[in-house]
Amino acid sequence: MTVPIFVLALVLASALSVYGQFGGGHNEHHHLEEYIDYKAPPHYHWDYAVHDLKHHDIKSQHETRDHDQTKGVYTLLQPDGRKRIVEYVAGKHGVDYKVRYEGHSEHGGIGSYSG
Structure with missing residues (x-):
């Protein structure tokens, strides 16, 4: 063979x-091997946004972390036309949320309750 x-x-x-x-x-x-310090305090920042008028998907989020504290805010356009804004702070002792709304509910808006 x-x-x-x-x-x-x-x-x-x-x-x-x-x-x-x-x-x-x-x-x-x-x-060269990359050195990663797993004991270093965490620190980051990120955000994103979506603005899709065709599908009525409008939202955004922003978050930062420095050591043990994480802060952020996210927003979204609700089906009734109001904008929901949620601010949060997370740390060693839990999470605190503050929710507020902007705008007025539109009767007959996308996904609105009509009862």
């Missing part, structure tokens, strides 16, 4: 590649 020459070349190239990765070759590559 004869083995095609390209198969033998492929096996030889693979073996040399593996041999070189583990320090056997002359061209050793030193990879």
